[in-house]
Amino acid sequence: MYRYDEFDETFVRERVAEFRGQVARRLSGELSEEQFKPLRLMNGVYLQLHAYMLRVAIPYGTLSARQMRQLAMIARKYDKGYGHFTTRQNIQYNWPALIDVPDILDDLADVEMHSIQTSGNCIRNVTSDPYAGAAANETDDPRIWAEVIRQWSSQHPEFSFLPRKFKIAVTASDKDRAAIKVHDIGLRLYRNEDGERGFQVFVGGGLGRTPYIGERIREFLPERQLLSYLEAIMRVYNRYGRRDNKFKARIKILVSSDPDDFRRLVEEEWAKSDREKLNGPLDELLRVRRFFEPPKYENIPQTCNSLDAARARNDEFDRWVRNNVSDHRMAGYAIVNVSLKPIGKAPGDISAEAMETVADIAERYSFDEIRATHEQNLCLPHVRKADLFDVWRALDSARLATANIGLASDIIACPGLDYCDLANARSIPVAARIAERFADSDEADGIGELKIKISGCINACGHHHAGHIGILGVDKKGEEFYQITLGGSGGEDASIGEITGRSFSSSEVVDAVERLVTFYKENRTVGERFLDLYRRLGPAPFKETLYGDAAH
Amino acid sequence: MATLRIKNGSALFGDIRKGQEISLAAWREGVRPEAGRFEISIPNTEDIESLENVIRRFDAVILDFPVFSDGRAYSQARILRERLGYKGEIRARGDILCDQALFMIRCGFDALEIGNGDKDAFTKALGAYSAYYQIASDNSVPIGARRSRRRDAA
Amino acid sequence: MKAITANRLSDGVVVYVDAHGALVERFGDAQLFDADEADEALVRILERKGAIASAYLIDADAAGPTGRGALRETIRKSGPTVRRDLGKQAELTDERV
Ligand code: SF4
Numbered sequence: 001m002y003r004y005d006e007f008d009e010t011f012v013r014e015r016v017a018e019f020r021g022q023v024a025r026r027l028s029g030e031l032s033e034e035q036f037k038p039l040r041l042m043n044g045v046y047l048q049l050h051a052y053m054l055r056v057a058i059p060y061g062t063l064s065a066r067q068m069r070q071l072a073m074i075a076r077k078y079d080k081g082y083g084h085f086t087t088r089q090n091i092q093y094n095w096p097a098l099i100d101v102p103d104i105l106d107d108l109a110d111v112e113m114h115s116i117q118t119s120g121n122c123i124r125n126v127t128s129d130p131y132a133g134a135a136a137n138e139t140d141d142p143r144i145w146a147e148v149i150r151q152w153s154s155q156h157p158e159f160s161f162l163p164r165k166f167k168i169a170v171t172a173s174d175k176d177r178a179a180i181k182v183h184d185i186g187l188r189l190y191r192n193e194d195g196e197r198g199f200q201v202f203v204g205g206g207l208g209r210t211p212y213i214g215e216r217i218r219e220f221l222p223e224r225q226l227l228s229y230l231e232a233i234m235r236v237y238n239r240y241g242r243r244d245n246k247f248k249a250r251i252k253i254l255v256s257s258d259p260d261d262f263r264r265l266v267e268e269e270w271a272k273s274d275r276e277k278l279n280g281p282l283d284e285l286l287r288v289r290r291f292f293e294p295p296k297y298e299n300i301p302q303t304c305n306s307l308d309a310a311r312a313r314n315d316e317f318d319r320w321v322r323n324n325v326s327d328h329r330m331a332g333y334a335i336v337n338v339s340l341k342p343i344g345k346a347p348g349d350i351s352a353e354a355m356e357t358v359a360d361i362a363e364r365y366s367f368d369e370i371r372a373t374h375e376q377n378l379c380l381p382h383v384r385k386a387d388l389f390d391v392w393r394a395l396d397s398a399r400l401a402t403a404n405i406g407l408a409s410d411i412i413a414c415p416g417l418d419y420c421d422l423a424n425a426r427s428i429p430v431a432a433r434i435a436e437r438f439a440d441s442d443e444a445d446g447i448g449e450l451k452i453k454i455s456g457c458i459n460a461c462g463h464h465h466a467g468h469i470g471i472l473g474v475d476k477k478g479e480e481f482y483q484i485t486l487g488g489s490g491g492e493d494a495s496i497g498e499i500t501g502r503s504f505s506s507s508e509v510v511d512a513v514e515r516l517v518t519f520y521k522e523n524r525t526v527g528e529r530f531l532d533l534y535r536r537l538g539p540a541p542f543k544e545t546l547y548g549d550a551a552h
Numbered sequence: 553m554a555t556l557r558i559k560n561g562s563a564l565f566g567d568i569r570k571g572q573e574i575s576l577a578a579w580r581e582g583v584r585p586e587a588g589r590f591e592i593s594i595p596n597t598e599d600i601e602s603l604e605n606v607i608r609r610f611d612a613v614i615l616d617f618p619v620f621s622d623g624r625a626y627s628q629a630r631i632l633r634e635r636l637g638y639k640g641e642i643r644a645r646g647d648i649l650c651d652q653a654l655f656m657i658r659c660g661f662d663a664l665e666i667g668n669g670d671k672d673a674f675t676k677a678l679g680a681y682s683a684y685y686q687i688a689s690d691n692s693v694p695i696g697a698r699r700s701r702r703r704d705a706a
Numbered sequence: 707m708k709a710i711t712a713n714r715l716s717d718g719v720v721v722y723v724d725a726h727g728a729l730v731e732r733f734g735d736a737q738l739f740d741a742d743e744a745d746e747a748l749v750r751i752l753e754r755k756g757a758i759a760s761a762y763l764i765d766a767d768a769a770g771p772t773g774r775g776a777l778r779e780t781i782r783k784s785g786p787t788v789r790r791d792l793g794k795q796a797e798l799t800d801e802r803v
Pocket of ligand 1: 417457459
C-alpha cells in the first residue's frame, strides 16, 4: 500500500498545525462559530447531538494493521472505546472534545492518516473498490488512481470552496463495488479495443433529496489525461454550479438540467487547458504505481483439502465461508469479509478490542491489509484458503464472524437520530429490529441477497435510494415515520429506488418489510433475487403487498 | 483598510490603490479610462475569458468574494493568469479570511483587501505550507515535480 | 415552558441554563422560563460566544422536553437510545437527568 514520503508527512503535519491554530482562534473567541464551522468541517469535525464528531479519512478504504491499532488507541484515549465505519469508507468517532482534536490529528499523522476534506464543500475523501488488487478480472489496481486523486485534491487552491460537497469514486472492474454511478464523479478504468487503459467517466450521480444516476459524459479518457480532465469538470462546476439554493447546488442538478451542454462545457474547457502541465509528471505516476504491487503470494494450489474437510465438519464455518468469503484472483487465496453487523447492534460500530483483533489477524494472515467497505463492513483481502478456519475462529471470538454478508441482516444504516444533528428519525433501532426478524440463519440464507438500507433523513447517508429495500426516516408532527422505497441498486446495474406510498410508523415498519420478503419468497423463480423480482413484476404487486387494496 | 500585496514572494501591507476604479457595469455603460492608471472590478458571475479585450486596458482587476464560501473568483483568477496571461494586479475583495489567503495567492491573486484583518494572522497563514500537490498559478514547484527532480539528481 | 440548551464549546457536551445563568449538565438543574423571559435569557447566553457552540430554546416542563422536538431533545438529554451505557444516562444516576 501507499507509504508517505517526507513531502506527504510534512504536508499532513502542516495541516494539523494550521488546524491547531484555527481551534485556538475559536477558543479564544477570535473566530465566531459561523466563521469556524466551515473551517472545522474541512477537517471533518462536526457538532452532533451529544458531542463533536470527528470523521477520519481512510483513503480508498485501505488500512494497515498499525493504522487500525492506532484507530483503536484513539477510540480508547479520546473517545468511548469504539468507532463507527461509514458508507464512505471513513471512520467516525462520536465523542471527541474539540480541545483534543488537534492531538488526535497528530496521532493520526503518526500512522500516515488524517481527516482532511472528510466534510465541507470540497473534494471529499476518494472511495474505491474494497476488493482492489484482490478481485479477479481487474484492469488495474484502482487505488493507484485513487491515490493520485487524493494528492491532487488535497487543499486544492481552486476547488476548496465549491457550491457543495463533491465525491469521487474509482473502480477498475466490471463488477461495481464502489457505487460509482451514485457519485458526483464515477470513474471506471477499462481497456478499449486497442488495449489501452482509460476511464469511462460518469458525472452527476448522487443520492440525497434528488437522486440521480450519473451521466456518462465520456466513453474513454486515456488514463494519463485523468487530472486535466478532472480539473475541467471541477472548473465547470465551480463556475456554473448553483449557489443560490443549497438543495440545488450539487453537480447532479447542473448535469441533469442539460447533460449535452454540460459535456460540451467540459470538453471545451479541457481543450483549452494546458493538459500536459495539469496531468503531472509521468514518473510520479509510476512512483505511486510501485506502492500497489501485489503482495508476495505463495505458489499454492487452488483447491485446499483442509478447508474442504473443515467445512464438511463444521456447519457454522461452512455457512460463513459460503456467505462471507469471496473469490480471489490468486489460486489458493480468498477474500474474507468481516461483518460489522452482529444481530441487534449498530451497523458499522466496532469496539477498540475488535479493531485490535482485526489488526492482529490482518498482520498474520492477510499481508497486513484491511479494507473498509461502503457497506460498513471490513475485509481482509488476501487470506490463504488453508488459513480460513483459523481466521474464522479468531474473528468469531470477537463477535466478528456473523455470516450475513449481502443478506437481510447486513443492513446499511446511518447514525440517525441517536447521534446525528440533522436526523428526522432513528435508524439504528429499526436496523436492529429488522436484523432480529431475519436472524435465523437458514431463513436468511433462503432469502438470499437482499440489500436493506436505512437513512435517518433525506441526506441519504444510509444510501436508502440504492437499497433493494430502502427506508427513509421522516418526522410527522414529532413522531418517527418511515418511507419505503423499492428497487434501488448501487452496483453496475444502478437504479434509484421508487417510493411506494405513505410512510409507516415505527411499530409498523418491520412488519411491512417482512410482508415484502414473504411476497418475494412466494413469487420468485429459481435464482431470482429480490431486486430481480421487483424489476420483473414492477411496483404494483409490491404496493399491494404493503398497502392492500388501498394502493389502488 | 489594509491591502496585502505579494512582492517578490513576501507580504507587504499598505493601502495604496493602483489607480482610479471603475466597475464592469460602468464600462458597459460607456465609461472609459482616460490618462493614468485604472482598475476594474468584476462580479464573480462574469465569464472572464470573454472580457479579455476589456481587461487588457487595466492595471488591476478586482475580483469579488461576496461571502468567503463563494469560490467562483478562484477560477476567474486562474483563467486570467494562466489562460489570458494577464500581468497586472489581481486583487481579492470581499469576505476574506486569513485561512483562504494561500488559496488566493496560489490562484494568481497578488493583492488581498483584508480590511481590519489581523496582519500577523495573514502573514502566518501564507507560510503555513512548505509545498503543495497541485500545479496552479503561483510559481511554486508542486510536490510531484519536486520528487522527479530529486530522483533525477540522485 | 421553555428551557435553554446549548453545546459547550470546548467538548460539545449538552448543557442547559440554570436559574443563575450558569451552564449545567443536567436537565434536572435547568431553569424553566416563561416564553417572554426565555427570549431575553437566550440573548444573554448567546453573548457568551467563547463558552458555547450554539444555543437555542426548547419546549420543556419539569419532567423533560415536550412538544415537536421532544424525542430529539430527550435523546440529547439522556444519550443514544441504542447505547444505554453511553451519554448522560450512563454518567448521571439521578433520575431527573
Ligand atoms: S442520513 Fe441524515 S440522519 Fe442519517 S447520518 Fe446522514 S444527515 Fe444524519
